[in-house]
Amino acid sequence: MKTPILDEMKKRILIGDGAMGTLLYSYGIDRCFEELNVSHASEVLHVHQAYIGAGADVVQTNTYGANAIKLARYGLEHEVGRFNKAAVQLAKKAAKPETYVFGTIGGIRGFQKQSVQTEEIRRSFREQADVLLDGGVDGLLLETYYDFSELKEVLKLAREATDLPIVAHVSMQEPGVLINGMSLAEALRELESLGADIVGTNCRLGPFHMIQALRGIPLPKRAFLSAYPNGSLPDYRDGKLYYETEPGYFKKYAVDFRNEGIRLLGGCCGTTPVHIEAFRQGLSELEPIREKSVSKRVSTIIISDNHPETPLFEKAKSxxxxxxxxxxxxxxxxxxxxxxxxxxxxxxxxxxxxxxxxxxxxxxxxxxxxxxxxxxxxxxxxxxxxxxxxxxxxxxxxxxxxxxxxxxxxxxxxxxxxxxxxxxxxxxxxxxxxxxxxxxxxxxxxxxxxxxxxxxxxxxxxxxxxxxxxxxxxxxxxxxxxxxxxxxxxxxxxxxxxxxxxxxxxxxxxxxxxxxxxxxxxxxxxxxxxxxxxxxxxxxxxxxxxxxxxxxxxxxxxxxxxxxxxxxxxxxxxxxxxxxxxxxxxxxxxxxxxxxxxxxxxxxxxxxxxxxxxxxxxx
CATH class of the missing domain: 3.20.20.220 (TIM Barrel)
Known part of the structure; x- marks a missing residue:
């Protein structure tokens, strides 16, 4: 029987897997990746096995967009149950006895804040989470949430639905700050207070900028810190996206992530088993840090609505x-x-x-x-x-x-x-x-x-x-x-x-x-x-x-x-x-x-x- 993941994280740094879509895309597959859990199960299984072979302790189900709202783009909104169930089975089939399988649920509103009503998000989340939990995952991973209010909403629902460990990841456009102006430190504190067991960030930023963001983050009082950086900024050539980060670069930054207090380290867009292996090698037998000193920086944001001009509409009030x-x-x-x-x-x-x-x-x-x-x-x-x-x-x-x-x-x-x-x-x-x-x-x-x-x-x-x-x-x-x-x-x-x-x-x-x-x-x-x-x-x-x-x-x-x-x-x-x-x-x-x-x-x-x-x- 494997040790509960939170107990294991008290002792050592765990390695997560990398991008699922990046590898599938490199195989020439450019379609609804979640549907592949059924139609191309062997390819999805191969990705899981590759990451586990590279040293991943934690793998995610291929379910980032396996919700009714995102699947509706392909006319597959009625396949939520089938796709999520198959995804859990594939990840568990690939797992070793000591591997942790987390059910992934991705953000819906995304970077462009498109208008999706909160009740739709709640309904979509419950439907997907129920299938993942029934499938026997070891926990839930909430990732790539640009809209902090959406993440808080689904985290509350997740905490009500299960006592299993929950990872909550925000995504940033700029290092250290969310798109609503909230600091990363404040966001992670709030996620911890809402019941997340592992808090951190993923996507958009590569190792360099993610490390910059983490330098202002104190160690949580109860939860653990996690980070899943991108491989690099993408290049676009001949109609395809390419990521070209050298594995040695990831190996070098593994120590920096450890020094910022990270206990779960994986990869997001552009990362492959080679990058995950580099993280594993970079950490080697290093112990996690248990104390961290963070200097307080004064915010440069000025909040003021004062201006000498009289608003044009004031005259129409009287x-x-x-x-x-x-x-x-x-x-x-x-x-x-x-x-x-x-x-x-x-x-x-x-x-x-x-x-x-x-x-x-x-x-x-x-x-x-x-x-x-x-x-x-x-x-x-x-x-x-x-x-x-x-x-x-x-x-x-x-x-x-x-x-x-x-x-x-x-x-x-x-x-x-x-x-x-x-x-x-x-x-x-x-x-x-x-x-x-x-x-x-x-x-x-x-x-x-x-x-x-x-x-x-x-x-x-x-x-x-x-x-x-x-x-x-x-x-x-x-x-x-x-x-x-x-x-x-x-x-x-x-x-x-x-x-x-x-x-x-x-x-x-x-x-x-x-x-x-x-x-x-x-x-x-x-x-x-x-x-x-x-x-x-x-x-x-x-x-x-x-x-x-x-x-x-x-x-x-x-x-x-x-x-x-x-x-x-x-x-x-x-x-x-x-x-x-x-x-x-x-x-x-x-x-x-x-x-x-x-x-x-x-x-x-x-x-x-x-x-x-x-x-x-x-x-």
Whole structure:
């Protein structure tokens, strides 16, 4: 009978196995690795045997992604039981009498924080864990969790489900800090307090950077430390990934891992039996350390939201505020655009907002134009930022640039898909959703980058978010708005509304919402424009009477007059129920918007001058 693993770890350092997927991939297999437990069992068995032959004391089941959520990508979500059961059988078949077999359950949300509801994760975890535990594993290994809240949730479930040893691994993008800004030391302490028996880190970082992260980690009071570094940073050649770390490099760093207090040392992506053998040789007969001195370092993260600028939306909390959307040109002749900015400023606009390549068509950078407006005009700029055009690297770079330029007011939107624009063959990125991007921007305000690394200075962004009231289920739209508030949205700007009753219903639906909402008003340019918006632009619907009135206009002048009448009627209703109004300039025709701005200012003057005026409930 083998010694319980926690008792064995009191005496010596144990060696874990390395990557399963790396070896299978090197064999020419590039598919759902967990399905191979059934279809190519001999290959999986061979990998286990190779690691045990290299000196691994602990092997993991080939079940990292064997949950319903990840298997659904292959249409295999109903095979959770079969794949996990087969994985345990294969690992136990390969094991020697003294080998420990741990059931592996990988993180679901991953590095990109994709939106998977917590209850889905709970359900998926329970289903997979039950099969692994029924199969007779020696413990559970929770690995590659970038989302710390997810790891805490599944650790609690695991501790409720079993008394067997549990390994809990976080993953870092930057050495020593999680992507939420929490230090590795703090995270490991919390995992220990939640019942993990072995705490540590795996993936992303190679030996050098993982050692850097571990230098600030004290020995746990009860649990043991573990580390599973990557082989190296991957190289990409001829359509394949390659890892090229020399085994001697791993042998050298084995001693460093031991000196940082590691009691379980294995490998992650890019590691092979050769690397595991190098770890074994590097440790040789070394005893584990039992004391460790850690120097305390002062955090460089600054948490502050103070900034001298008054947020643009403050005015809408107690008085009338009007923003104007005026998009940057699609060409390099900017003289007409800046004449428009001057006219809108003189007419009383409280902010000029500029879309981020609206309708997926390229325009002059709104950041560049926004900075020029900030330098040359008194009206403040508000720049839109889409999830469509930039990957995570570009988004972080762009946000840092906006802060340096002093452009602190941003509207976060998903962005129209590229196929509707001038370059339908271009790629839509969407690394993050609009809600995730809102969270990222607010994380920047605490001086923390997406990877969790300190920015060395907080940003000062105020975040507007989009709201679409033109839906059948308005309550559902309001629930989405509330989720955006939870993510950090400060205020909202709506899609254009063309129905006065819809404005009233929207106001009722938003009762109890403290965040200001700017209701969108967009003048029409013609009957053709009205039909196009109604039939072809997502998120916009026009009432029949509005389309009929525009269709009845026989000349351009009649169309302009009718359009202004409709817009003023919508403004009248909006001013009864909303403090914030968002005027959308149609096709660069700023003279129309100027006239509506003057109308709002005059109407507001008259309303304030009229004693006894009773308005509806103001949002």
């Amino acid at each position: 008085g009338r505020s009007v923003f104007v959307e005026f998009d940057t040109p699609r060409h390099l002749n900017t003289s007409g655009f800046f004449r428009g900015v001057r006219a809108l400023q003189d007419a009383g606009a409280d902010a000029i907002t500029m879309a981020d390549n609206s309708l997926a068509s390229p325009r002059i950078s709104n950041a560049a134009i926004g900075r020029l407006i900030k330098e040359e005009f008194t009206v403040p700029p508000l720049v839109h930022l889409t999830c469509r055009d930039r990957n995570l690297i570009g988004l972080q770079s762009h946000l840092m640039g906006l802060d340096v330029l002093g452009l602190h007011d941003v509207l976060i939107v998903t962005g129209d898909p590229t196929k509707i624009g001038d370059f339908p063959g271009a790629t839509s990125v969407y690394d993050v959703s609009s809600m995730e991007l809102i969270r990222l921007v607010k994380q920047f305000n605490h001086g923390i980058s997406y990877s969790g690394k300190s920015l060395r200075h907080p940003t000062h962004f105020r975040v507007a978010a989009a709201f679409n009231p033109n839906v059948r289920n308005l309550d559902r739209a309001v629930q989405r708005l509330k989720r955006k508030i939870e993510c950090g949205a400060d205020y909202f700007i709506s899609q254009p509304v063309f129905d006065r009753q819809q404005i009233i219903e929207t106001s009722k639906a938003l009762r109890g919402i403290s965040a200001p909402v700017y209701i969108g008003i967009m003048p029409l340019t013609s009957a053709t424009n009205a039909e196009f918006l109604h039939n072809e632009v997502p998120g916009i619907r026009l009432p029949d009477d509005v389309r009929e009135r525009m269709a009845a206009a026989r000349t351009p002048e009649e169309a302009r007059r009718t359009s202004l009448e409709i817009a003023k009627e919508l403004i009248d209703t909006s001013m009864e129920y909303f403090r914030g109004i968002y005027l959308i300039t149609p096709m660069g025709r700023f003279t129309v918007t100027v006239e509506l701005l003057k109308y709002i200012k005059e109407k507001e003057r008259l309303l304030l001058a009229a004693p006894g005026h009773q308005a509806g409930e103001i949002v």
